[in-house]
Amino acid sequence: MTGTEMLPLLWTAIGQTLTMVVSTLAIGGLAGLALGVALYTTRPGNLLENKPVSTVLNAIVNVVRPIPFIIFITAVQPLTIQVTGASYGTASVIFPLAIMATFGTSRIVEQNLVSLDPGLIEAARAMGAGPLRIIGTVIVREALGPLILGFTFLFVAITDMSAMAGAVSGGGLGDFALTYGYQRYDYVVTWVAVGVIVVIVQLAQLLGNRLAARVLHH
Amino acid sequence: MSAMVCLQHVTKEFTAGKQTVRAVDDVSLEIERGEIFGVIGYSGAGKSTLVRLINALESPTSGTVVIDGETITGRTERQLRPVRARIGFIFQQFNLLGSRTVAGNVAYPLRVARWPKERREARVAELLEFVGLSDKARQYPDQLSGGQKQRVGIARALATSPGLLLADEATSALDPETTRDVLDLLRRVNTELGVTIVVISHEMSVVSYLCDRVAVMEAGKVVEEGDVYTIFSSPQQPVTRRFIATALHDRPGPDVVQRLRERHRGRIVTFGVRDGHGSGTFLSEQFRAHRVDGSIVYGGITDIGAKPLGSLTFELVGTEVDVDALLVTMREHTDVVEYGGPLTPTDTTVDEATADAATDDDARVEVAR
Numbered sequence: 193m194t195g196t197e198m199l200p201l202l203w204t205a206i207g208q209t210l211t212m213v214v215s216t217l218a219i220g221g222l223a224g225l226a227l228g229v230a231l232y233t234t235r236p237g238n239l240l241e242n243k244p245v246s247t248v249l250n251a252i253v254n255v256v257r258p259i260p261f262i263i264f265i266t267a268v269q270p271l272t273i274q275v276t277g278a279s280y281g282t283a284s285v286i287f288p289l290a291i292m293a294t295f296g297t298s299r300i301v302e303q304n305l306v307s308l309d310p311g312l313i314e315a316a317r318a319m320g321a322g323p324l325r326i327i328g329t330v331i332v333r334e335a336l337g338p339l340i341l342g343f344t345f346l347f348v349a350i351t352d353m354s355a356m357a358g359a360v361s362g363g364g365l366g367d368f369a370l371t372y373g374y375q376r377y378d379y380v381v382t383w384v385a386v387g388v389i390v391v392i393v394q395l396a397q398l399l400g401n402r403l404a405a406r407v408l409h410h
Numbered sequence: 411m412s413a414m415v416c417l418q419h420v421t422k423e424f425t426a427g428k429q430t431v432r433a434v435d436d437v438s439l440e441i442e443r444g445e446i447f448g449v450i451g452y453s454g455a456g457k458s459t460l461v462r463l464i465n466a467l468e469s470p471t472s473g474t475v476v477i478d479g480e481t482i483t484g485r486t487e488r489q490l491r492p493v494r495a496r497i498g499f500i501f502q503q504f505n506l507l508g509s510r511t512v513a514g515n516v517a518y519p520l521r522v523a524r525w526p527k528e529r530r531e532a533r534v535a536e537l538l539e540f541v542g543l544s545d546k547a548r549q550y551p552d553q554l555s556g557g558q559k560q561r562v563g564i565a566r567a568l569a570t571s572p573g574l575l576l577a578d579e580a581t582s583a584l585d586p587e588t589t590r591d592v593l594d595l596l597r598r599v600n601t602e603l604g605v606t607i608v609v610i611s612h613e614m615s616v617v618s619y620l621c622d623r624v625a626v627m628e629a630g631k632v633v634e635e636g637d638v639y640t641i642f643s644s645p646q647q648p649v650t651r652r653f654i655a656t657a658l659h660d661r662p663g664p665d666v667v668q669r670l671r672e673r674h675r676g677r678i679v680t681f682g683v684r685d686g687h688g689s690g691t692f693l694s695e696q697f698r699a700h701r702v703d704g705s706i707v708y709g710g711i712t713d714i715g716a717k718p719l720g721s722l723t724f725e726l727v728g729t730e731v732d733v734d735a736l737l738v739t740m741r742e743h744t745d746v747v748e749y750g751g752p753l754t755p756t757d758t759t760v761d762e763a764t765a766d767a768a769t770d771d772d773a774r775v776e777v778a779r
């Protein structure tokens with residue numbers, strides 16, 4: 193494939209990958225943040241201690257999280273068609289991606305919150321703050337630096353997962369590399385895709401580090 | 411006018427698995443408006459649980475908590491929030507929000523109370539001025555020393571002008587000098603702002619420096635309670651005596667007595683120094699009247715609630731008859747402990763309390779403040 197043939201395809205693929213990653217990060221990131229906060233706050237001894245809820249949430253997360261993404265895409269396809277109205281294409285990949293990202297994020301969030309000093313929550317309670325305010329202004333706010341780094345890690349993981357979208361003709365750089373590189377024995381195309389992914393990931397990492405450093409006021 | 415805090419038969423139990431711990435056991439207390447009240451006890455005595463009951467972070471298993479005339483027991487979590495907001499709380503580990511500046515931390519309770527921005531800023535400036543940290547407003551807590559952090563903690567606790575301030579081991583993470591500064595600040599909070607303060611501590615020196623009254627806790631119970639001078643000068647419970655010994659260091663332990671006997675030829679006697687008793691002039695008059703020479707070999711006098719308290723240990727030199735007569739007179743005025751001389755050691759058993767505290771080798775006289 194010549195450069196002039198490849199470039200428009202590559203642009204499209206980059207656009208699709210970014211669409212998948214950014215929307216997944218937005219949807220799955222937010223849902224995962226909520227789920228992670230729920231996992232943390234319902235733990236025994238914590239702000240919203242609730243044994244049944246905690247047990248159920250943990251069970252769901254533990255079951256879903258280890259499913260390999262490539263199998264998960266196919267397994268939830270009936271549901272995907274119901275929700276997005278399509279069985280292939282970028283939009284149809286975002287659905288399983290967002291679900292997987294939600295569960296992945298929830299554990300990352302929970303792990304970052306566990307190291308939070310319980311004294312801070314105690315202090316906020318002693319000042320008369322309610323649970324919602326404490327979650328927003330103490331729990332999430334105090335762990336924001338590590339959380340941003342967690343989300344940066346997530347960005348990389350989603351980029352990785354999104355490449356598997358190629359398997360279900362979901363578009364993006366993974367699809368691009370498979371269709372025009374692997375199947376046509378064109379290693380140049382494959383390596384171009386690799387290069388672009390590396391650049392995207394590096395930029396995301398750089399941005400994440402900057403943001404985290406700023407929040408941690410170093 | 412009703413008491414600031416009134417606990418009526420308050421019990422708090424924690425259940426972990428099959429085990430039940432009674433952290434606070436049938437405690438009844440009244441803390442008056444405007445006083446500084448101390449709660450002292452060893453680790454696990456239930457002090458923290460007690461203060462957490464006072465500001466409704468915990469609710470009692472049984473009994474009633476009344477704050478400023480309002481019964482707070484039996485209220486819902488949501489109803490308790492305004493009660494907590496009206497009580498200041500400062501912590502051993504400061505518990506400042508690391509993501510906010512000093513000003514941001516002090517402003518936090520005002521945000522909770524929904525103060526408008528301009529009033530908030532004015533109030534924060536006023537509070538930082540009061541605790542002497544105006545120049546640190548824009549710094550973050552991790553840039554401050556321990557003493558400065560606790561000042562921020564105090565400013566934050568005072569933000570909404572509470573009538574009651576609870577301090578749970580507020581100085582336990584600080585060095586002695588910084589401790590003194592923070593205690594002085596707490597005293598200003600009490601005298602200048604009229605805030606009632608409850609001080610939790612395991613250090614008797616903190617209580618003696620700051621408090622008007624004190625309760626001694628052991629295994630969840632208040633075993634002794636009274637004004638600080640009375641508790642110090644005539645403790646009833648063994649646990650109280652042990653605490654006092656740690657603050658006074660005035661009586662020689664058995665090993666020190668042994669060394670004093672080896673070093674001195676005369677009889678070794680300790681006289682208690684009380685408010686109005688055993689003062690310097692009285693002692694020297696008695697020594698002269700009984701033709702006895704006394705030289706101080708050990709002791710300490712501490713100022714407790716603006717009154718002197720402690721004891722002085724003397725080597726007494728004179729005829730046996732004269733010294734005996736002196737001791738008879740002294741016994742009428744203060745407590746006397748006789749350790750005997752080198753040749754006729756009357757082995758007075760030194761009580762447990764003083765033995766714990768007095769491990770110092772050298773005789774010393776400390777006159778605090």
Ligand SMILES: Nc1ncnc2c1ncn2[C@@H]1O[C@H](COP(=O)(O)OP(=O)(O)OP(=O)(O)O)[C@@H](O)[C@H]1O
Nearest residue numbers: 424426431433451452453454455456457458459460
């Ligand atoms: N949330 C809890 N769950 C179970 N047990 C508790 C809880 N809080 C306190 N306890 C128990 O209650 C007892 C009293 O604890 P508390 O913290 O009130 O003691 P303390 O006098 O403040 O001790 P320290 O000087 O170490 O702070 C202890 O035996 C403690 O283990």
Ligand SMILES: [Mg+2]
Nearest residue numbers: 457458459578
């Ligand atoms: Mg405690």
